[in-house]
Amino acid sequence: MEVSHKKKSHHHGDLREALVAAGIELLNEGGLSALTLRKCAGRAGVSHAAPAHHFDGLNGLLTAIAARGFHIFSRSMIDERKKSGSEPKAMLAAICQGYLQFAQDNAALYNLMFTSENLGFDDEELARRSVAAYQILAEGCAPFASRTEDGEKIEIMIWSLVHGFAGLSHKARASNGEHPASKVVFDDILSILELKAE
Amino acid sequence: MEVSHKKKSHHHGDLREALVAAGIELLNEGGLSALTLRKCAGRAGVSHAAPAHHFDGLNGLLTAIAARGFHIFSRSMIDERKKSGSEPKAMLAAICQGYLQFAQDNAALYNLMFTSENLGFDDEELARRSVAAYQILAEGCAPFASRTEDGEKIEIMIWSLVHGFAGLSHKARASNGEHPASKVVFDDILSILELKAE
DNA sequence: AGTGTTACCTTGACATCGTCAAGTTAAATT
DNA sequence: AATTTAACTTGACGATGTCAAGGTAACACT
Known part of the structure; x- marks a missing residue:
């Protein structure tokens, strides 16, 4: 078991970091209203509910x-x-x-x-x-x-x-x-x- | 026809002002995320689509x-x-x-x-x-x-x-x-x- | 090696939201 | 009185956050 940070395990390499990066991208492109859980998930290549396993909601x-x-x-x-x-x-x-x-x-x-x-x-x-x-x-x-x-x-x-x-x-x-x-x-x-x- | 401000006509007395007031209330009670077109409409006692006739959307x-x-x-x-x-x-x-x-x-x-x-x-x-x-x-x-x-x-x-x-x-x-x-x-x-x- | 466990992710559903199209009612106009 | 118009309603649509349930791959352990 890991210490909760830096999950480098299977399906995705490091989803947590990818979601944060995608969020900052969206923020820069379209402002706060363009930042969406589902769009972050989409950019990271995962399903819309995947972020819930790494963050406590939006x-x-x-x-x-x-x-x-x-x-x-x-x-x-x-x-x-x-x-x-x-x-x-x-x-x-x-x-x-x-x-x-x-x-x-x-x-x-x-x-x-x-x-x-x-x-x-x-x-x-x-x-x-x-x-x-x-x-x-x-x-x-x-x-x-x-x-x-x-x-x-x-x-x-x-x-x-x-x-x-x-x-x-x-x-x-x-x-x-x-x-x-x-x-x-x-x-x-x-x-x-x-x-x-x- | 009026000049667009201060509608005191029929169903509602002054819906525009009521919606603004409701919005400020919601803002003070629950922050920006609690401010919703539909909730403003509800507080003013009108249907959810009524605000669209007084404002250009949210x-x-x-x-x-x-x-x-x-x-x-x-x-x-x-x-x-x-x-x-x-x-x-x-x-x-x-x-x-x-x-x-x-x-x-x-x-x-x-x-x-x-x-x-x-x-x-x-x-x-x-x-x-x-x-x-x-x-x-x-x-x-x-x-x-x-x-x-x-x-x-x-x-x-x-x-x-x-x-x-x-x-x-x-x-x-x-x-x-x-x-x-x-x-x-x-x-x-x-x-x-x-x-x-x- | 085989089996069970667990972490990671998907699928599907739900309520809520903003917005639009169409309809309805009441006031104003002629 | 008839018609037009302003004010609002109803119903629908896609998008969003969240939750429940399921599946799958990696890992642990015997």
Whole structure:
């Protein structure tokens, strides 16, 4: 008996992973309304009821997809951070760049991760991956937390800022560019903050 | 023939309004997944296909609900602003308070308004109401736009901040209080900005 | 090697959903 | 009063999530 993850047994090679991948594909192609248990099953080449043996219904699949989303999300932030120098301000800007890049390239997945009502809060993998993503942003904020101010407040402020900007940018792209947020780039906003390290 | 709004004719008094109200009720009670054309029709006391004569399918109803949402949203910000003094900083804080109060009391409706893919972008009422809501926030930001900095950037920054904070607060309430954003209040974040009028 | 067990998947059914076509009833118009 | 039109109903269709029951291939064990 296996530990429940990574089933590589018979009929299908790794159905669980194939279903998650198919779900992300559908999300990118047609948004949340295009993501369907039956269509995921179809793309994976199995019958419509097969997913039930790997996930607790649709919400279970959504939870697994969100968990995978947070993994990709973290990678996007880390990749950008690696490309920046070691200067605190540049690093934070790079992390935010990775944040916004992911949100832009995976809009439907991002919304699923952050605004879905039906995710399993208690899922271990989802909790771990989302906390890990937050850690990256928090590390980027750490140099700017002076001893008088609570570092947590800085984190929440930056997180709110980038999260909010991502959401508004989505709407800016949906509307036909009439949206106020479309003309402004995030770096300008960060510079207004006049953050100072230490 | 009427102008399409405010049908007070026969069988039902004002079905259009009743359907929107029922939709908001369902949204508050069970989230987006509980919002159904057929259930709205049922609550309004009409048959399942009646809504089709007032809205362009489900997306049309969602659009009307979102438009009504922006109206309530604007009222919430205006109400709080009235309760504050005339000092610029207090006014902006009050507007944000009304913003966050609405987002908290109507979480599902708020998410529908800001993250739904299926709203009619081109709907006249929705566009008008959402622009009106943005105006309120923009007016609150105006005193802080120095001539050297583009006022629009300040608006986007504040909007991103409060929008992002609202979204994170939703997740903080969904998770069981373990979320970082739950311990911090928005006023603390606003004070970090050290905004100065003029 | 043969047998039983179990994990993996299929088939079929059901209720619910959005949508469409056609019909019905009541109001408005002429 | 007759006709037109607006408001709603009825019935049907395909798609969806979920459940129950069955089948099949891999594995375990004697």
